[in-house]
Amino acid sequence: MEQTDDKAGIIREYHHQIFRKVIVFIASVLGIIFFVGLFSIDSYPGIDLRETYEIIWNHIIGNSYEPRSLYWWADRHIWGTAMPHIIVAILAGVSLAVCGTLMQSLMGNPLADPYSTGISSGACFGAVSAIVMGAVVFGFSNQYGIVVNAFIGAMIPALLIIYLSSRIRMTPATLILLGTAISYFFNSLITYMMVTTDADTLKSAYMWQIGSLDGMSWESIPIMLVVTILGSVFVVFAANKLNVMSLGENSAKSLGIDVQQFRTICLAVMAIMTSVIVAFTGIIGFVGLVSPHIVRLLVGSDNKFVLPISMAFGALLLLVADYLAFQLSNIPVGVVMSVIGSPIFLILIIYHTKSKGAVY
Amino acid sequence: MKATAIIAIAVVVVVVGAGVGAAIYMNNNNKDSTDYSNVNSKLMVRGNANGDFTVDGDDLSIVDKVIAGDLKKEDYPLADANNDGDVNDADKEQIQNMIDHKEGMTIYVISLNSEGNETTVSVKYPLRNVVVYATNMEMPCVYCNGGKYIAGYFTKSYATAEKSFNAEAVDLEGQQRTINDAAWTNFTNLDASLVAKGTPIGALLVDYSGIAQITESRMSDLNESGIPMISYTSADATDELTTVLTLGYLFGGDCEKMGLDYAKIGWDVKDKIKEKTDALEKKKSYICGTMFIYICGKTSSFNTSATTAGGVAYATLNAGFDSKYTKNSTKMASTEALSNYTDADVFINNRSMDWGLDADAKKDLIIETWDHSNSGTSSRVYFNGWEDKLFYINNLLPGGVKLAYMAHAMYGDLFDREWADGILKQYIDLGTLPLEGQTLDSILAFIQFSDYKAAAGIA
The missing domain is CATH 3.40.50 (Rossmann fold)
Incomplete structure (x- = not known):
């Protein structure tokens, strides 16, 4: 009888845990839908929230409005201006959260994030050299030159680390130290370029570093979308292996994982995902660092659940930050993300050290 | 080791592929903005076959001669008054309508497009409910006394010089050198409200030096809605005369006379300067x-x-x-x-x-x-x-x-x-x-x- 009660209790607890995970996921998705509506209202005053969703839905199912009527203009504005911005925010949030989860599991280090391998510094170097010196790969001009340069710059540290991982014994600590060294190197070059340029160019270069979703168009989306979907699918399918990697390198080896190979593949996927996002948006911090932590606190540390929920939560987090940025006279989202990310991170650390949740 | 090499190659392939793909994709979006005006006309409307300052019987006779084969169509590009690619009796009818100042007709205006190339846009005559962007376009609009036809403006900085703006004109809250998203939304809101009243925006008038503010998506808005954009390099003194003359013509009535008188003074100045300085x-x-x-x-x-x-x-x-x-x-x-x-x-x-x-x-x-x-x-x-x-x-x-x-x-x-x-x-x-x-x-x-x-x- 007692055994039956225990078993029932375990099943209840299991259902409770699953319910909790589903709730967090659904809440994140609903949050995204809510903020999509808010964004759309703000981008086209004169319509209410219900009308906004109606316009979005009608567009999706192919209904159209009388040309030059209020709804016709609202539809064009929402789908032409607001929606690319929203979709880029969602894609960036998803990608950075996936990469953050991946890095933290791979490194067994709660401080790891998508930028730990020096990708952000490389991207920044590429972008700043385009802005300050006009040194553009493939001869692109304007913002395209910056995007391509940032992508190539981001891939330099990634490829270097992947190459070195085949030459030396690469532990998580080695990886992070290598990333730190690469960051210092690129940062010194960036600093040199920035101190030798004029005030206007310096401002442009600095603004790029902060990270912004302004000026995003549908043209920016296909590359980000493809990379985010392919990368996310790979990482979700690798969730079980990531769970094993979280136990430590020796445990993973004893369970039959080729640690070196798996880590290299993961680093390559993470590098491409992060590079593409950073190339378009600049360096948006904290999403990749904070999202997985919050999700682990809420749903535990099983990557099978952490990954998809982090994706939804990362997208929501970036949308919220972007919405606040829009409300605050359109300041760059990177600033808002840092402002709200830092205290969240601080609270998480305090919460974690009080052992209120077994995050790892 | 072998697997790592394969991964490295795969990464390089992805990077190069993405780079080349992006190169092809993005280069398609690069625009050449160095091609400027070719039509040598004072009044920039189709139908002004001889390129002078008005549309009159002289233009009709040119069209007659082109139809008869006495003159070459290529030498008189504006003889194609209805912009259908041919010079025929329909162009004569169009020019006659223009001479008669027929209300409600369509006039085909030569303007600059986003890339700085000449294009033809169609506007309803007489032109009403215009929205103006940038001081260098606002001033020509008011110089031909067309301020009363301004329905909206993105910025207005000079209280006295621009006092003749229509008192009902809506401030779309742009800035001197920027049309932000909110201002563009205000523009579309204004159009929606005017359409509801049956008096839609007649044209967006843009100084070409501010053309960067009419982004690709905004240009798409204009094209899809059918709002014509008329743009000239109106910061240039000669082009400003053309702008005043053309806007005056499109507004019609007193504005047409003012535009012509205004331009004539400027042309006299130009001629005098040329006469005296050519000899230097x-x-x-x-x-x-x-x-x-x-x-x-x-x-x-x-x-x-x-x-x-x-x-x-x-x-x-x-x-x-x-x-x-x-x-x-x-x-x-x-x-x-x-x-x-x-x-x-x-x-x-x-x-x-x-x-x-x-x-x-x-x-x-x-x-x-x-x-x-x-x-x-x-x-x-x-x-x-x-x-x-x-x-x-x-x-x-x-x-x-x-x-x-x-x-x-x-x-x-x-x-x-x-x-x-x-x-x-x-x-x-x-x-x-x-x-x-x-x-x-x-x-x-x-x-x-x-x-x-x-x-x-x-x-």
């Missing part, structure tokens, strides 16, 4: 500036105006200067920026200054202009040694007046101050609304060092 063995070289300490590149509208006024762009004489100042305007990097170019004859600095000034306000404006603080550094420091070669010209004034004062700045002996002032007086007397009630004393048209010294009480 050596022309004066100039550098143009704007916003106090920004230097204009040789293709800027300020430069093209100064060339029309008889000068030679210093950029064409000094390759080093030309390669340094390639943009329309580049801020001087330091107070020494001009030190290597002291062999230029004059520096023509353009500044927009409202009028309706009393003596004290005029004196203050002279001092403020000459001694303007650029982030704490006076303009005087930037122009140290250039005092006798520096001239400020009021950019809000009619193109003909600007040409006259530019010519005076470069060739004071050929074009004296009284002559230039006389041109301004002609425009004041013309009855164009921006100058209504003004006198030579209430307008600060031209500033030279002697004016500054007098205002500042310097001996």
Whole structure:
């Protein structure tokens, strides 16, 4: 009888845990839908929230409005201006959260994030050299030159680390130290370029570093979308292996994982995902660092659940930050993300050290 | 080891593939913005077959001759009045309608598109409910007395010069050099409300120097909605005359007469300058500036105006200067920026200054202009040694007046101050609304060092 009660209790607890995970996921998705509506209202005053969703839905199912009527203009504005911005925010949030989860599991280090391998510094170097010196790969001009340069710059540290991982014994600590060294190197070059340029160019270069979703168009989306979907699918399918990697390198080896190979593949996927996002948006911090932590606190540390929920939560987090940025006279989202990310991170650390949740 | 190598190769393939893909994709979006106006016409409408200042019987007879095969169609591109690619009886009917000023007809206007190429846009005649962007387009609109037809504006900075804007015109809350998303939303809201009233926006009028604000998605909005965009390089003095003439024609009625009278004064000024300066063995070289300490590149509208006024762009004489100042305007990097170019004859600095000034306000404006603080550094420091070669010209004034004062700045002996002032007086007397009630004393048209010294009480 007692055994039956225990078993029932375990099943209840299991259902409770699953319910909790589903709730967090659904809440994140609903949050995204809510903020999509808010964004759309703000981008086209004169319509209410219900009308906004109606316009979005009608567009999706192919209904159209009388040309030059209020709804016709609202539809064009929402789908032409607001929606690319929203979709880029969602894609960036998803990608950075996936990469953050991946890095933290791979490194067994709660401080790891998508930028730990020096990708952000490389991207920044590429972008700043385009802005300050006009040194553009493939001869692109304007913002395209910056995007391509940032992508190539981001891939330099990634490829270097992947190459070195085949030459030396690469532990998580080695990886992070290598990333730190690469960051210092690129940062010194960036600093040199920035101190030798004029005030206007310096401002442009600095603004790029902060990270912004302004000026995003549908043209920016296909590359980000493809990379985010392919990368996310790979990482979700690798969730079980990531769970094993979280136990430590020796445990993973004893369970039959080729640690070196798996880590290299993961680093390559993470590098491409992060590079593409950073190339378009600049360096948006904290999403990749904070999202997985919050999700682990809420749903535990099983990557099978952490990954998809982090994706939804990362997208929501970036949308919220972007919405606040829009409300605050359109300041760059990177600033808002840092402002709200830092205290969240601080609270998480305090919460974690009080052992209120077994995050790892 | 082998697996790692495969992964590395895969990554390189992805990176190169993405790069090449992006290259192809993005290069398709690069626009060549160097192709400028080809149609040599004063009034920029189809149907003005002979390229003069109006549509009349002469244009009809040209079309007749083209139809009869006596004249070549290629030599008279505007003879195709209805823009159908052919010259036939339909064009005669269109021109006759234009001569008769038939209300509700479609007129095909030659304009610049986003890339700076000539294109044809169709507008309903008479043109009503226009939205204007940038001062250099707002002024032509009000100079032909068309301010009453302005339904909205993105920015308005000059209370007196732009007082004839329609009192009901909606402030779309853009900025002097920016149309932000909120302002564009206001524009579309205005159109929706006017459409609901049955009086939609007739055209968006844009100074070409601000064309970057009409982004691809905004251009798509205009194309999809059918709102025509009329754009000219109206900061150039000659193009400004064309702009006033064409807008006046499209507005019709008194505006058409005003546009023509306005343009005629400017053309006379141009002809006089050309006649006197063509004979010169050596022309004066100039550098143009704007916003106090920004230097204009040789293709800027300020430069093209100064060339029309008889000068030679210093950029064409000094390759080093030309390669340094390639943009329309580049801020001087330091107070020494001009030190290597002291062999230029004059520096023509353009500044927009409202009028309706009393003596004290005029004196203050002279001092403020000459001694303007650029982030704490006076303009005087930037122009140290250039005092006798520096001239400020009021950019809000009619193109003909600007040409006259530019010519005076470069060739004071050929074009004296009284002559230039006389041109301004002609425009004041013309009855164009921006100058209504003004006198030579209430307008600060031209500033030279002697004016500054007098205002500042310097001996």
